[in-house]
Amino acid sequence: MKxxxxxxxxxxxxxxxxxxxxxxxxxxxxxxxxxxxxxxSFPKILEAFKKIEIKKNGGSQIKIEFARExxxxxxxxxxxKFSRKDWIETSLNPSLxxxxxxxxxxxxxxxxxxxxxxxxxxx
Amino acid sequence: xxxxxxxxxxxxxxxxxDDAEFEKVGIVIETSDGIAKISGLSQSLSQEILTIxxxxxxxxxxxxxxxxxxIGAIILGDFEKVxxxxxxxxxxQVLSIKVGPEMIGRVVNPLGLPLDNKGVIFDQPEKAEDYxxxxxxxxxxxxxxxxxxxxxxxxxxxxxxPIGRGQRELIIGDRGTGKTAIALDTILNQGKDxxxxxxxxxxxxxxxxxxxxxxxxxxxxxAGALKYTIIVSAPASAPAAxxxxxxxxGCAIGEYFMEKGGDAIVIYDDLSxxxxxxxxxxxxxxxxxxxxxxxxxxxxxxxxxxxRAAKLSKEKGGGSLTALxxxxxxxxxxxxxxxxxxxxxxxxxxxxxxxLFYQGLRPAVNVGFSVSRVxxxxxxxxxxxxxxxxxxxxxxxxxxxxxxxxxxxxxENTKQKIERGDRLTELLxxxxxxxxxxxxxxxxxxxxxxxxxxxxxxxxxxxxxxKLVDFLGKMHHEKVLGAIQKSTELSEETEKNLKSSLAEFKxxx
Numbered sequence: 001m002k003x004x005x006x007x008x009x010x011x012x013x014x015x016x017x018x019x020x021x022x023x024x025x026x027x028x029x030x031x032x033x034x035x036x037x038x039x040x041s042f043p044k045i046l047e048a049f050k051k052i053e054i055k056k057n058g059g060s061q062i063k064i065e066f067a068r069e070x071x072x073x074x075x076x077x078x079x080x081k082f083s084r085k086d087w088i089e090t091s092l093n094p095s096l097x098x099x100x101x102x103x104x105x106x107x108x109x110x111x112x113x114x115x116x117x118x119x120x121x122x123x
Numbered sequence: 124x125x126x127x128x129x130x131x132x133x134x135x136x137x138x139x140x141d142d143a144e145f146e147k148v149g150i151v152i153e154t155s156d157g158i159a160k161i162s163g164l165s166q167s168l169s170q171e172i173l174t175i176x177x178x179x180x181x182x183x184x185x186x187x188x189x190x191x192x193x194i195g196a197i198i199l200g201d202f203e204k205v206x207x208x209x210x211x212x213x214x215x216q217v218l219s220i221k222v223g224p225e226m227i228g229r230v231v232n233p234l235g236l237p238l239d240n241k242g243v244i245f246d247q248p249e250k251a252e253d254y255x256x257x258x259x260x261x262x263x264x265x266x267x268x269x270x271x272x273x274x275x276x277x278x279x280x281x282x283x284x285p286i287g288r289g290q291r292e293l294i295i296g297d298r299g300t301g302k303t304a305i306a307l308d309t310i311l312n313q314g315k316d317x318x319x320x321x322x323x324x325x326x327x328x329x330x331x332x333x334x335x336x337x338x339x340x341x342x343x344x345x346a347g348a349l350k351y352t353i354i355v356s357a358p359a360s361a362p363a364a365x366x367x368x369x370x371x372x373g374c375a376i377g378e379y380f381m382e383k384g385g386d387a388i389v390i391y392d393d394l395s396x397x398x399x400x401x402x403x404x405x406x407x408x409x410x411x412x413x414x415x416x417x418x419x420x421x422x423x424x425x426x427x428x429x430x431r432a433a434k435l436s437k438e439k440g441g442g443s444l445t446a447l448x449x450x451x452x453x454x455x456x457x458x459x460x461x462x463x464x465x466x467x468x469x470x471x472x473x474x475x476x477x478x479l480f481y482q483g484l485r486p487a488v489n490v491g492f493s494v495s496r497v498x499x500x501x502x503x504x505x506x507x508x509x510x511x512x513x514x515x516x517x518x519x520x521x522x523x524x525x526x527x528x529x530x531x532x533x534x535e536n537t538k539q540k541i542e543r544g545d546r547l548t549e550l551l552x553x554x555x556x557x558x559x560x561x562x563x564x565x566x567x568x569x570x571x572x573x574x575x576x577x578x579x580x581x582x583x584x585x586x587x588x589x590k591l592v593d594f595l596g597k598m599h600h601e602k603v604l605g606a607i608q609k610s611t612e613l614s615e616e617t618e619k620n621l622k623s624s625l626a627e628f629k630x631x632x
Binding site for chain 1: 135136144145149150164176
């Protein structure tokens with residue numbers, strides 16, 4: 001039977017809840033994934049696991065995209081606006097032309113990029 | 124002009140708000156063969172239009188599968204532009220088509236875009252009405268029973284399998300048996316029908332060859348039938364999504380004319396290919412396959428489409444929408460899955476048989492298997508008078524025909540019945556694209572069932588009919604043809620006149 005990445009992630013999250021020592025559990029988990037030949041879907045499993053953990057902690061997954069390389073101070077000024085429970089990822093996306101785009105849980109976004117403004121203007 | 128454009132743009136720039144706002148967004152997580160799987164947009168509606176922001180512009184798609192954590196969408200535009208990671212936004216609009224009388228004479232695709240190089244359809248698009256592709260069928264209260272005929276111009280059909288306005292009559296048969304020819308004759312005859320007001324025809328081509336559609340357009344154009352016809356085309360080269368939407372678009376266009384109080388006829392050519400395109404989409408959307416790999420809702424797909432055909436009550440304007448779906452069978456197997464489904468949904472079927480076609484009986488209607496469940500109440504009185512006896516004579520003829528092969532000695536009465544049956548069958552033969560008006564059908568059939576053809580050689584029946592109609596038109600138009608046309612009845616006086624003029628004609632033939 002083929003397991004979906006979501007199933008793997010759920011199983012791992014559930015077993016980590018009870019475990020005292022996490023290390024052997026994680027190594028067993030990796031062995032299991034290898035045994036089932038699902039190494040390719042490992043990034044997807046990780047993504048699903050991340051979502052489960054963030055949800056469990058009551059936070060949000062926040063993706064911040066900058067049009068150009070941002071300074072430490074700039075990143076800090078934005079990230080400190082969010083709670084500790086949130087998972088924050090920053091990345092560079094030149095297609096935004098200028099500005100910042102923030103996505104919450106892949107569901108909602110706050111798009112302050114020039115690309116979006118131009119798109120809206122010429123729609 | 125340039126000044127106007129700049130002024131307009133200036134105004135837009137001045138009034139442009141650049142505040143970033145929270146927006147709902149989805150992300151393409153999977154895409155293949157015209158299908159996209161989208162995460163997010165949990166508030167999306169079923170059948171809502173979503174737009175995928177691709178590098179070369181927005182591509183519309185249709186939300187079809189609303190799942191727990193994702194949406195399965197059918198891409199309506201160029202699906203090769205869609206890539207994983209692209210953003211998707213809601214439009215809040217459910218799939219609809221712009222309709223209006225400007226569409227008459229045009230060839231459009233299922234999204235209402237012109238395909239005939241005649242320019243834009245609507246000069247003022249804001250005046251055109253939006254009609255949803257998926258709509259509820261008129262309720263029981265809004266309907267009334269079928270009572271006005273649709274004259275197809277085909278003698279065998281108008282006499283024995285009559286169709287009424289608001290009826291759903293299936294045309295079924297193998298490939299190359301003349302299914303489309305009957306539909307085309309029906310369209311051509313609408314321009315000639317003098318009994319009731321002309322109907323707007325919508326011909327929906329689903330998965331047909333482009334050459335066939337072009338040929339049909341040419342035939343209609345040459346006959347002047349494009350003046351009241353709209354063609355919705357989703358050819359074989361169009362993606363399955365458009366083929367799936369085509370009949371719904373055709374139906375929406377027909378509904379517009381119905382709700383304006385007019386009559387419309389929609390021809391779905393053909394629903395077998397429609398079912399196949401829906402099967403393709405359903406399998407790509409990973410819906411569970413059922414019999415012959417068709418999805419579980421294939422019956423509902425066709426029933427909800429055909430149920431929209433109706434004759435509206437006077438309070439609702441009294442319009443009508445007649446549906447003529449076409450089904451192509453394989454080796455005459457009408458008990459396959461899709462044919463049985465559509466047979467059970469419709470109010471009767473016209474069954475075309477390849478054997479009859481090759482015997483030279485054209486249109487190759489198998490009168491025994493064909494029925495019309497509601498049309499007889501819409502038949503004109505004149506036609507009813509001749510059709511009742513015609514059906515009986517032909518039924519008896521079919522029964523006796525079997526004996527002919529075994530017995531050589533037949534009594535005079537049987538021989539006569541067979542002779543007459545032979546002649547009546549000959550009389551029902553008709554070339555395609557030559558629809559006959561109803562009053563001419565009545566006089567020809569009257570001559571047949573009353574023995575005026577008994578002494579005419581079989582190979583001269585066609586000539587007899589043509590000359591008779593010509594004779595009546597020239598010599599007795601007012602008394603016979605005109606009288607039937609006006610009153611739609613065959614009154615005693617008209618019958619007397621017809622009899623005497625037939626006798627007169629026989630003398631000179």
